[in-house]
Amino acid sequence: xxxxxxxxxxxxxxxxxxxxxxxxxxxxxxxxxxxxxxxxxxxxxxxxxxxxxxxxxxxxxxxxxxxxxxxxxxxxxxxxxxxxxxxxxxxxxxxxxxxxxxxxxxxxxxxxxxxxxxxxxxxxxxxxxxxxxxxxxxxxxxxxxxxxxxxxxxxxxxxxxxxxxxxxxxxxxxxxxxxxxxxxxxxxxxxxxxxxxxxxxxxxxxxxxxxxx
Amino acid sequence: xxxxxxxxxxxxxxxxxxxxxxxxxxxxxxxxxxxxxxxxxxxxxxxxxxxxxxxxxxxxxxxxxxxxxxxxxxxxxxxxxxxxxxxxxxxxxxxxxxxxxxxxxxxxxxxxxxxxxxxxxxxxxxxxxxxxxxxxxxxxxxxxxxxxxxxxxxxxxxxxxxxxxxxxxxxxxxxxxxxxxxxxxxxxxxxx
Numbered sequence: 001x002x003x004x005x006x007x008x009x010x011x012x013x014x015x016x017x018x019x020x021x022x023x024x025x026x027x028x029x030x031x032x033x034x035x036x037x038x039x040x041x042x043x044x045x046x047x048x049x050x051x052x053x054x055x056x057x058x059x060x061x062x063x064x065x066x067x068x069x070x071x072x073x074x075x076x077x078x079x080x081x082x083x084x085x086x087x088x089x090x091x092x093x094x095x096x097x098x099x100x101x102x103x104x105x106x107x108x109x110x111x112x113x114x115x116x117x118x119x120x121x122x123x124x125x126x127x128x129x130x131x132x133x134x135x136x137x138x139x140x141x142x143x144x145x146x147x148x149x150x151x152x153x154x155x156x157x158x159x160x161x162x163x164x165x166x167x168x169x170x171x172x173x174x175x176x177x178x179x180x181x182x183x184x185x186x187x188x189x190x191x192x193x194x195x196x197x198x199x200x201x202x203x204x205x206x207x208x209x210x211x212x213x
Numbered sequence: 214x215x216x217x218x219x220x221x222x223x224x225x226x227x228x229x230x231x232x233x234x235x236x237x238x239x240x241x242x243x244x245x246x247x248x249x250x251x252x253x254x255x256x257x258x259x260x261x262x263x264x265x266x267x268x269x270x271x272x273x274x275x276x277x278x279x280x281x282x283x284x285x286x287x288x289x290x291x292x293x294x295x296x297x298x299x300x301x302x303x304x305x306x307x308x309x310x311x312x313x314x315x316x317x318x319x320x321x322x323x324x325x326x327x328x329x330x331x332x333x334x335x336x337x338x339x340x341x342x343x344x345x346x347x348x349x350x351x352x353x354x355x356x357x358x359x360x361x362x363x364x365x366x367x368x369x370x371x372x373x374x375x376x377x378x379x380x381x382x383x384x385x386x387x388x389x390x391x392x393x394x395x396x397x398x399x400x401x402x403x404x405x
Contacts, residue, residue: 025242025381028235028238028239028242029235029236029237029238029325032235032238033234033235033236073290076289076290077286077290080285080286080289081286083285084282084283084284084285084286087285088282102336103329103332103333103336106285106328106332107236107325107328107329107332109285109289109328110324110325110327110328111325112239175393178396179232179233179234179235179392179396180389180390180392180393180396181389182235182389183385183386183388183389183392184385184386184389186385187382187383187384187385187386187388187389188382188386190381190382190385191377191378191382194377194378194382195377198376198377
């Protein structure tokens with residue numbers, strides 16, 4: 001596999017095949033806590049993407065300088081620095097969003113997705129691949145957050161990105177924007193994905209059987 | 214005294230960390246297969262939360278007013294290292310306790326429930342004693358959620374479930390229903 005192919009596949013894997021939320025089940029706290037509307041999901045995804053990209057770049061550039069024994073601590077300090085930057089900038093630039101997300105912006109520090117990517121990928125790979133990996137994972141994560149947030153907002157509030165969809169007659173399912181809705185939405189999404197995967201596997205097994213015959 | 218009581222109840226049941234703030238989900242789904250393990254993880258959580266609360270109060274009162282932008286980093290480093298110190302002390306003083314909790318301590322030192330507690334406590338400006346009760350309540354709430362979840366999962370092990378639902382998806386649905394049940398406490402107390 002040449003360099004370009006590798007870069008491509010490292011970038012694309014985070015979007016679907018190794019999607020952080022739906023496949024790896026990482027970073028669940030923010031994925032459920034702030035996704036009561038699509039716009040919150042997007043903001044959280046954006047902040048996480050910034051932190052993930054920033055720390056992946058730094059970790060991958062300094063990977064030969066960081067001693068093995070203190071690597072986790074170093075990663076956490078790097079991540080915490082970027083989270084502080086994101087937290088303070090959001091507070092200054094988008095105060096309403098910052099208020100809505102509250103302490104959960106600061107809690108990006110302990111998002112296992114970010115530390116996981118540093119340990120599993122950025123600290124072992126060259127700079128361009130680390131950027132590709134981080135970008136792919138960030139897009140996959142944001143996609144998952146917006147999807148969960150969108151579903152919860154449509155059902156729980158009858159709107160999407162703040163725009164009303166159904167008009168006055170719609171009776172919102174308030175439960176969907178409350179905490180239980182987060183668990184239920186993700187549970188149902190996981191069932192759907194498992195079903196799709198299963199039928200796809202069945203089909204490919206069937207085709208393989210046909211060819212053998 | 215009433216104030217402390219309500220802080221405790223509110224953190225333990227009404228605003229349960231796991232089921233309504235979504236904090237500490239990784240152990241909630243990862244280590245909730247057996248009631249016994251879940252219970253011990255819960256105890257370890259209470260323990261770490263108490264240390265966290267004390268550290269956070271100390272830092273907030275004496276150190277951080279001078280350098281507020283360092284809050285996150287200081288919290289993480291100080292909490293992680295104090296838990297490590299206490300862990301070493303326990304290992305020396307009470308090997309039995311260490312065997313019961315030791316395995317979990319490093320796992321939960323920087324889980325989101327721990328940092329979440331430190332941040333919420335800061336945002337609400339709790340005093341030392343209030344912080345202790347808040348940490349106790351949060352820990353009891355986490356333990357409650359973990360043990361309930363483990364109990365349900367132990368039971369459901371033997372029942373027949375369609376295979377697409379098995380595993381993570383089912384845990385989420387169970388958690389959703391549990392969370393709904395806990396919402397019933399919401400009207401218990403209006404205040405803080």
